[in-house]
Amino acid sequence: MTLALTDLRATVGTFELGPIGLTVGSEVLSVLGPSGSGKTTLLQSIAGIVTPEAGTVALDGRELTDRPLEERGVGLVFQDGALFPHMTAHENVAYAAADDDRVADLAELLELDGVLDRRPPDLSGGEAKRVALARTLAADPDALLLDEPLASLDAPIRRRLRSELRDIFADLDVPVIYVTHDRRAAMALGDRVAIVRDGVIEQVDDPETVIDRPASRFVARFTGTDNRLDGTVSGQTDLGAVVRVGDLELRTDVQASSGTAVTACVHPSRIELGREADGDENVFAGRVRRRLYEGDAHRVAVKLAGVDATVTVSVRPQSGTVPENGRETAVWIPPDAIHLLD
Amino acid sequence: MAGRTIRSRIGPRNSDWLTVALLGGGLLVVYYLLPLVALLVSTPPDALLAGLSDPSVRAAATTSVLAATITTVVATILGVPLAYWLARAETRWKSVVLGIVVLPLVLPPVVGGMVVLAVVGEGTPLGGAAAAAGLPLTRSLAGVVLAQTFVASPFVVVTAKAAFERVDRSLEHASRSLGKDRLTTARRVTLPLAGPGIVAGMTLTFARALGEFGATMMVAYYPRTMPVEIWASFQALGLEAAYPVAIVLVAIALLALLVLNTVARNPWQ
Numbered sequence: 001m002t003l004a005l006t007d008l009r010a011t012v013g014t015f016e017l018g019p020i021g022l023t024v025g026s027e028v029l030s031v032l033g034p035s036g037s038g039k040t041t042l043l044q045s046i047a048g049i050v051t052p053e054a055g056t057v058a059l060d061g062r063e064l065t066d067r068p069l070e071e072r073g074v075g076l077v078f079q080d081g082a083l084f085p086h087m088t089a090h091e092n093v094a095y096a097a098a099d100d101d102r103v104a105d106l107a108e109l110l111e112l113d114g115v116l117d118r119r120p121p122d123l124s125g126g127e128a129k130r131v132a133l134a135r136t137l138a139a140d141p142d143a144l145l146l147d148e149p150l151a152s153l154d155a156p157i158r159r160r161l162r163s164e165l166r167d168i169f170a171d172l173d174v175p176v177i178y179v180t181h182d183r184r185a186a187m188a189l190g191d192r193v194a195i196v197r198d199g200v201i202e203q204v205d206d207p208e209t210v211i212d213r214p215a216s217r218f219v220a221r222f223t224g225t226d227n228r229l230d231g232t233v234s235g236q237t238d239l240g241a242v243v244r245v246g247d248l249e250l251r252t253d254v255q256a257s258s259g260t261a262v263t264a265c266v267h268p269s270r271i272e273l274g275r276e277a278d279g280d281e282n283v284f285a286g287r288v289r290r291r292l293y294e295g296d297a298h299r300v301a302v303k304l305a306g307v308d309a310t311v312t313v314s315v316r317p318q319s320g321t322v323p324e325n326g327r328e329t330a331v332w333i334p335p336d337a338i339h340l341l342d
Numbered sequence: 343m344a345g346r347t348i349r350s351r352i353g354p355r356n357s358d359w360l361t362v363a364l365l366g367g368g369l370l371v372v373y374y375l376l377p378l379v380a381l382l383v384s385t386p387p388d389a390l391l392a393g394l395s396d397p398s399v400r401a402a403a404t405t406s407v408l409a410a411t412i413t414t415v416v417a418t419i420l421g422v423p424l425a426y427w428l429a430r431a432e433t434r435w436k437s438v439v440l441g442i443v444v445l446p447l448v449l450p451p452v453v454g455g456m457v458v459l460a461v462v463g464e465g466t467p468l469g470g471a472a473a474a475a476g477l478p479l480t481r482s483l484a485g486v487v488l489a490q491t492f493v494a495s496p497f498v499v500v501t502a503k504a505a506f507e508r509v510d511r512s513l514e515h516a517s518r519s520l521g522k523d524r525l526t527t528a529r530r531v532t533l534p535l536a537g538p539g540i541v542a543g544m545t546l547t548f549a550r551a552l553g554e555f556g557a558t559m560m561v562a563y564y565p566r567t568m569p570v571e572i573w574a575s576f577q578a579l580g581l582e583a584a585y586p587v588a589i590v591l592v593a594i595a596l597l598a599l600l601v602l603n604t605v606a607r608n609p610w611q
Contacts, residue, residue: 070518
C-alpha cells in the first residue's frame with residue numbers, strides 16, 4: 001500500500017496547509033511539529049474531513065480526493081479518541097468490525113479484556129486510547145492515521161503504549177502516519193520523520209538523519225539540536241571545512257567553500273566534557289555556567305573561552321564526573337558531530 | 343430603587359444576595375403551583391366526574407390528544423432534519439432560516455391563525471381545492487393540526503437544533519471514517535446522542551399543541567379541542583362550568599409530560 005499526496009493544499013479558517021508532497025509506503029511516518037503547524041489539518045485532509053483546495057490524495061493509485069470519508073478506507077485515531085459515549089468499549093470496537101472474532105482478536109492485541117463492558121466515561125485515558133485504536137483497526141483500514149494518540153497520558157502509560165504501538169505498527173502492512181509534537185515518540189515510532197512548520201514540510205528523513213543533519217535551523221531547534229554556532233568557513237583540511245566561530249576554529253568532516261557564512265549544529269549528546277587536550281581536534285576551554293539534572297542526563301551549559309557562545313551538553317551520570325558550576329572544563333566537539341547549515 | 347433599599351439593609355455579602363435570589367425563585371415556583379392546587383381544590387369531585395362523562399368533553403379530549411399527537415409527529419418528522427441542518431450548516435442563510443423558524447413563537451397565536459387562514463382558508467386557492475377534494479383545511483381535524491403545527495413545531499426544531507449542536511462533530515467523522523455512510527451515522531451515533539434533547543423538544547411541542555387556543559380557534563373552531571371547549575363552556579355557562587374541563591386538560595398535559603420525561607431519561611449522562 002502506498003499513500004501519495006501531491007501538491008496538497010487546504011485552508012481552515014486563516015490557516016493554510018501546503019503545498020504538501022509526500023509518499024508513504026507500508027511504513028510508519030512520524031509527522032513532528034509544534035502546535036498549530038498543520039499536523040491535524042494534514043490528517044483531516046487525507047481522511048476527508050477537510051476538503052483540500054488543490055492537489056490529490058491517492059491510495060495505491062486510487063484517487064481519494066473527492067471521495068467521501070466513508071469510502072476512503074483511511075482509518076483515523078482522533079486526538080481525544082472520539083469514542084461513542086453511548087456505547088460500551090465492546091460496542092465501540094464492534095461498530096465497524098466484520099464479526100465478533102475480530103473484536104476478540106483486537107481486544108487481546110490491545111489488552112482490553114477487563115474493560116469491554118465499560119462506557120467511555122468509565123475508561124482511563126490509556127484504556128480509551130487502546131479502545132480508539134482497536135475501533136479504527138477493526139475497520140481494516142488501508143491506511144492508518146493517528147493524531148497525537150499519546151498526548152495527555154501519564155508518562156509511564158505513554159512509554160508503555162509507545163512500545164506497544166511499535167509492535168502493532170510492525171504487523172500492519174499499510175501506510176501509518178503518526179502525528180505528534182513529542183520528538184521522542186516521533187523518533188521512536190517513525191521509520192521516517194517529517195518535520196512540519198507553518199503548514200509545510202521542512203524535512204523528511206529517517207530519525208538519525210533528522211537528528212544528525214537537520215535541513216534547517218527550525219528542524220535543528222525542534223529536534224533538540226540546541227547548539228547552533230554561527231561562523232564563517234575559514235579554511236580546509238583533508239577532512240573537510242574549518243569553521244571560524246569567534247576565536248575558535250571548528251574542524252568538520254563536511255564540505256563547504258571558504259568564505260561562506262554557516263551555522264554549525266551540534267546535538268548536545270555528541271559533545272564531551274573533561275577530555276584532556278591530547279592532540280584531539282576541536283577541544284576547547286570552557287566554564288560551566290549552569291547544570292540541570294533532567295532525570296536521565298545532566299544538561300550542562302558551558303561558556304566557551306574566546307567566543308561569545310555557550311554550548312549545551314548532555315552528560316549521562318554514568319559517563320564520569322559532571323563538572324560543578326563555575327568549574328573550568330575541556331569541551332570536545334567531535335568533527336563528525338558537526339552539521340553545517342547555510 | 344427597591345434593589346438599593348435591600349442592599350443597604352442586608353449589606354453587600356453574597357450569601358444574603360443568594361438568599362434573596364432563592365426566595366424570589368421560590369416565590370415564582372409557588373406562583374406556578376398554587377393556581378393548579380386551587381383549581382383542584384375548588385372543583386367538587388362530582389362536577390369533575392360529570393365533566394369527564396360529558397360526551398362533548400370526551401370528544402374534545404379525543405380531538406386534542408389526537409391532533410396534538412399528529413402535530414408532534416409531523417413537526418418531528420419535518421423539523422428534526424431541519425434542526426440538523428441548522429446545527430451543522432456553515433452558511434449565512436442559516437440565521438435567516440432560524441429567524442423564520444422562530445417567527446411563530448413571537449407571533450400572537452391569534453395572528454398566527456389569521457396568517458394560516460390566509461393560505462389554507464376556504465377562499466384561498468389551496469383551501470378551496472382541498473375542500474373540493476373532500477379534505478377541508480378549516481373546521482376539520484386537518485385544520486386543527488395545521489394551526490397547532492404552525493404554533494407548536496418551532497419548539498421541537500429549536501430544541502433539537504441545540505441537541506444536535508451538543509453532539510461532537512468528531513464522533514460523526516469517526517463513524518464515517520469507519521466506513522459508515524451518513525444515514526447509518528445519523529441512525530447509530532447522532533440520533534441516539536441527540537435523542538433525549540429531541541424528545542424534550544417533542545414534549546414541548548406536544549404540550550404547546552395541546553394547549554393551543556388562539557390559532558386553533560381561528561382555523562378550526564370545530565371540531566373542538568379542549569382549550570376551545572373550555573372557552574365555549576366559559577362563554578356559555580361561566581367559569582364554574584369551565585373548571586372540570588380545565589382539570590381534565592391539566593391531567594392529560596401532566597401525564598404527557600411524565601411519559602415523555604421517562605422516555606427522555608439519558609442513561610449515559
